[in-house]
Amino acid sequence: PDLSSGINAEYGGAVHCIPNRDMHSITNEQLIAMIDSQLGGRVADIILGGGDNAIVATMIDQQMGKVNRYAKTLIEDNGYSKKQGFVRYSDSKLKNINTTSVIQEEIKKLLAERLEVVTRELTAHKSQLIKMRDTLIEYKSLTGDECKTVFRGRRLSRRPDEGLPSSD
Numbered sequence: 001p002d003l004s005s006g007i008n009a010e011y012g013g014a015v016h017c018i019p020n021r022d023m024h025s026i027t028n029e030q031l032i033a034m035i036d037s038q039l040g041g042r043v044a045d046i047i048l049g050g051g052d053n054a055i056v057a058t059m060i061d062q063q064m065g066k067v068n069r070y071a072k073t074l075i076e077d078n079g080y081s082k083k084q085g086f087v088r089y090s091d092s093k094l095k096n097i098n099t100t101s102v103i104q105e106e107i108k109k110l111l112a113e114r115l116e117v118v119t120r121e122l123t124a125h126k127s128q129l130i131k132m133r134d135t136l137i138e139y140k141s142l143t144g145d146e147c148k149t150v151f152r153g154r155r156l157s158r159r160p161d162e163g164l165p166s167s168d
């Protein structure tokens with residue numbers, strides 16, 4: 001299933017992934033991409049805003065809530081843990097204090113790894129990140145396709161005062 005994303009300047013540079021069609025299942029790869037997407041807003045604020053003080057607290061709360069849910073789904077529901085193996089713990093009688101502790105450690109490890117990947121990627125592409133920020137300030141909201149256009153170094157086909165194009 002394809003995911004379309006958009007960025008909105010009015011909400012602290014929040015990235016929202018919206019399915020292009022109804023989705024009944026989601027892959028582990030998509031969950032990881034969604035984690036990366038949510039962490040990307042936070043990392044971009046740190047890189048471009050000069051540190052942790054640049055982050056809007058309410059966005060952190062919303063983004064981290066999503067990030068934690070996605071990571072928990074991967075580890076607890078989807079058997080993504082190498083330590084725990086391919087076991088679904090969310091509705092299992094196997095879950096106990098020991099497994100809960102390991103699950104929490106695996107979630108922390110996964111999120112630390114993804115934060116490192118996102119930080120490395122955004123730092124390596126800082127000039128594109130700056131261009132995206134500047135375009136976002138000018139246009140207020142961008143679709144996923146418009147983000148790709150900006151990353152390719154091209155101008156958008158609409159004027160800043162036109163609003164988002166229709167998804168028809």
